[in-house]
Amino acid sequence: MFTLNMTTFRSIRQHPTRFHIVYKALRLSALAGILTLLFGCGSGTEAVDAAGKTVNSFARNAVDANEEIAQNGTSNITACTGTDASAVTYCLVVEATDSMIASWQTEVFNLITPAKAYAFRGLTTVPARSIEIIQVDHNLNRISSEPIPSYTVTDNPALGTYSINFSQPPSARIDIIAKVTLDNGQVLLAPFIDSSIDENFNPIVVVNVVSDFLVKQLYGKLNSADALNSLLPCNGGTSNTGNNVDCTKQPFAKFSLWNALNELTQGYEIDIPADYTITQALELLDSTSDFKAHINTVLDEMLRTEEAFVGGTERTLDLSDPQNTFDNLSTQKEYNSTLFSLAFNQVDPDSAAKGASISTTVSSKFDEISGAINYPELTLNTSNFYVTLTGLVENFPIQRRSLSFSQANDLSLSAAVENGLSSAPSNTFLTSQGFYVAGKMPYQTITDRTATTAIGWQSDPYTQLIYTADADSSGPQAMLSSFVRNGGQYAITDNGDSTWTRNDKQEEQNIFAWSSYNQALESGSGSAIEQKINSKTFGAVGLSLKLSDTGDIYTTAGDIMHWSAVSPDTITETQPSAHYQSYLFSRAADQTLNVSAPSSSAVRANRQYQATPSLKSTSSGLQNIFRGRLTVTALGTLEPNQASSTPEGDMITVIQNELSKGQGMIQAVELRDTAPTADRSNLRYRLSGNSFGSDAGLNRLRNYNNSVITLNSQTTAVLSLNILESTHDINSQVVSKIAESSITNISGTYSVASNGEVQFTFPNVEGHDLTLTGFMSKHLDDSGNETAQAGNVLTLLLTHDYVVGGSQATLGLVQALKEQTLDVKIQ
Incomplete structure (x- = not known):
């Protein structure tokens, strides 16, 4: 009998804690040697290596406000x-x-x-x-x-x-x-x-x-x-x-x-x-x-159900059967990842004169001293032995911008800070509705290091549901998620003997994030993915927030766009009908709010796109490999944004890091060729995403995870909202703790055009209409042909209490994810 030390949500790798914890796992017969190879090796090690660089950077607080802890030490x-x-x-x-x-x-x-x-x-x-x-x-x-x-x-x-x-x-x-x-x-x-x-x-x-x-x-x-x-x-x-x-x-x-x-x-x-x-x-x-x-x-x-997880029902397996090999019973997929988050932060939370800040964070890529590049990516390893078990290895190099407000309302815009968000490798299970249940225990990181001081960043653990859009093979080949987490920023002091002292807490952070994962290409030339994208039309939805310490202190923009890839390097963007609108609201330095009327432009403007290689370490040394990464320029300029595409070119995710828009995310899905005319009654879509809103006295962040839209017919729907919310009082600079609320059984209507343009309207939600406007993905059969079934992914712009010329507005980027009905037997 073999045994396996298996940790769901995290690996045996040491994690910073207040007391010594190493997890002893359940025993999984006959898999120890095999799964050690599966989860310990392979082409996903770059993310593991990057995560390992930040483990146990500084210890968490115990009972005292200031505490000395040995670096990499335990108790x-x-x-x-x-x-x-x-x-x-x-x-x-x-x-x-x-x-x-x-x-x-x-x-x-x-x-x-x-x-x-x-x-x-x-x-x-x-x-x-x-x-x-x-x-x-x-x-x-x-x-x-x-x-x-x-x-x-x-x-x-x-x-x-x-x-x-x-x-x-x-x-x-x-x-x-x-x-x-x-x-x-x-x-x-x-x-x-x-x-x-x-x-x-x-x-x-x-x-x-x-x-x-x-x-x-x-x-x-x-x-x-x-x-x-x-x-x-x-x-x-x-x-x-x-x-x-x-x-x-x-x-x-x-x-x-x-x-x-x-x-x-x-x-x-x-x-x-x-x-x-x-x-x-x-x-x-x-x-x-x-x-x-x-x-x-x-x-x-x-x-949720008795037989809840794909491959979760144990089977017998004859390991002497030559067909039951490691290669036959395991798979590995790699994904190009993107992350965008918005946060309200209480500055100097233990001070009598608290301040506040709004921060935006996007995934990035960092050059390393070795000449390699640290990319945002995820590796998914799946074994199908006695049960199906999936390992997730994830790494996000990130860039953060922050606008701080003092009690006297003085402004300070920080320079971009490069950091990382990495978690211990974790194991999980796929639900029969298509969601991985993932728990994350992030590593702490250190930035701004001097000879004696540094800034320490800490994150509480969190869980997230990661939706696998192609679990039923209907596409697209992508995973989608959003989550909320708490974090902290500390001043720490190097004691000169491999120990750090955690000093004052500089920020207490409420972070609302989106993450998206497009499956990477196996390999190929740059022209291969460009040709996949060429000639396709897309519906694109974007949300961005630009911070500034001059003029308008922030500008929030939401855009619904039509993209046409007119060549292997050019996307033409337009807003050809009333479905395609741009929304914008901003706050001036005196804290007054300006909510602009929705606008659209039929005037064509271009974005340039280009496949970009990933510089990877191989047995032959560093090599440029085309894996589906792109650059997509800001509209009408040559300012490049990092992006990625699915292997078939039917979904493009863009991280905005621009002069005009600030930081944000665009999600583009290929428009449908076959109308979704099949019966949609009783289909359930779970929401995943966040919104940013403002009124005369508050800024508001909301997360909509586990909210549900149920389609009653071809035109009617019911919305149940589950909300996590944090607010920023612009007068007192108090950032609220995250609070929960729910609103159930909100009746509404919706329409779906033949090309997948979709819009939901739910009246009188907290006194105002809530609309969700965007696009439905294609649904493919096992042969890759499009069907008339509803797509698995709806990419939507949320607008709520959007009062033109008034004193309140909310914009959000939301995905509606169809609950699938997967075969739970081990495949």
Whole structure:
């Protein structure tokens, strides 16, 4: 039997944490050697290498505002040193605030427990009255514990931990929970899984309000015994592979996601005040909307259907069969990636005179000292052995611009900062609707380094659904997503001995992002992709934000455009009908808002496009390889923007970084030749995207993930909105925490033209019409011929409360992504 250390959402590579975490995985029989090759090697290593350069740049805060941490160092505060290294010995640590304990023994134990772990700031290791490992029903009531072997609990008082010694390995099951009773009788719960493991391979279970919140979020969604049963093994045993062949409940996939989500939630930086009780702390977590949304993103996919994931049902496999080779049972795809984000940032958040900033960020490419170039890209590795498992490796070199506002409304426009957004390589599963459930634990980075100081950048973990538009082979060959994440910018000081001191927090960031991934060409000449694009017509939707410290301080533009590739190097852009409009609003230095009337121009203007090679390291040295990257110029100029195309040239994504438009994104899809006349009743499209809005006193960022448009007929639709929102008060310079809201069952109408031009109108949404205007992608059959079925991707410009000449407007770039019906059997 082979075993695999498999981490859903991240690899074993060390990740910066407040306490030492290395994850011990479920065992996946007979795959260790094969998947080591699959996920550790191959042509995607450039992204891994780039990510590795930023790992553990500086450590996260613990309890003090300023803390000294060894660079690349770790803490094994939560280790059970002195216990026997054993596969059946777990190390458990309990964390709470003094107010959560609220007993006369608190000060005594603070004195005799010198080592403290801080999973979340404000939490310290504390003793427990009792520790139990229990099996529960869907109401979290204890039931008989047949899957739980006998165990003993040993206190490690000098370490503030407990050793749990089992007579045999416990089963991996979602219904097995750690229950800890504190000295005051309060109870905390935690998933009892190998959430982490120390260097002596003793699994660590962390029990705190975060683990308790996670357990209650899942069980709060279970409305029956059957709902819980849908997550559990078929044979009453463990979720590990080898035990659940043909089990349609897919326990391995669901437990893997549960396991990974437990680890991801412990990686957030959320300050829990020391005087908070358990109830208050849980209320704080519940009101931290982005944190809760990331949890629910994963849980909702686990619970959506019983057989939820493609290839998630375990099968038997004869490895002696010559057809069951590594090459036959695994695939690798590479993607050219693009990223655009908008953010509201609280400047000097701990100061009495807080400022604020608006920032825009786009993916870029950086020259490296070696002569190679660091590109925004993603590698997707898929294995189809006993279950289907996909590994994601992603890297975004980025460029950020920022406009800062002081309390006195003084402006400061920063120079462009080059940085990176990279996450630990992660494993995931594809849902039957076409979405990868991805969790990201970003590396920290350092910029502006001097002899003694630098700027440190930190990001909380986040989850995202990455839509695979061609999972059902209907095209286009692209993946699409949007997400919200929190970040921080810190002043850090080099102590001269490989340690850094984290000093004042300079920014607290609410970041709203779009990401797009066009599948790369296998290889070829530059003319190959140019010829694919040539003669095609496209519907294009763009959103951009230009920041300035003179004149209008920002200008937001939304454009609906018609593109015609009239030659292998020229795209003609026009707005030939009322469907094609340009929207623009701006704010002056005195904070007054100007909302321009929609406009269109039938006058033709050109963009130049050209295939650009990727300079890659090969066995023959550095070589230029054409992989689908392009430059597409700004309208009417020769100013180049980075872009990419799908292999068939039917989708083009452009990152704008221009003098006239600022930073932004354009998504262009080939217009249809066959009208989408097939019945569209009951089709569901999930929304993915963000908007930027302004009124007299606020700027507003919104994310629409998991909002849904349901088509009732050929002309009517219902919209349900799920919104995450942050605001910037232009008078007080206060940036709000991210908040959630929802509006359900909004009836509206829509139309689709024969070429795929589409428009939705939903009246009286928060008092104003909400429109979504754009284009529907083609739908291809297995032979590559276009059909009359509705396309998988709608690329849309959102307009809402757009009051011409008035004091409010909102523009957004949104994708509507059709829920597919995929065959869940391993292909």
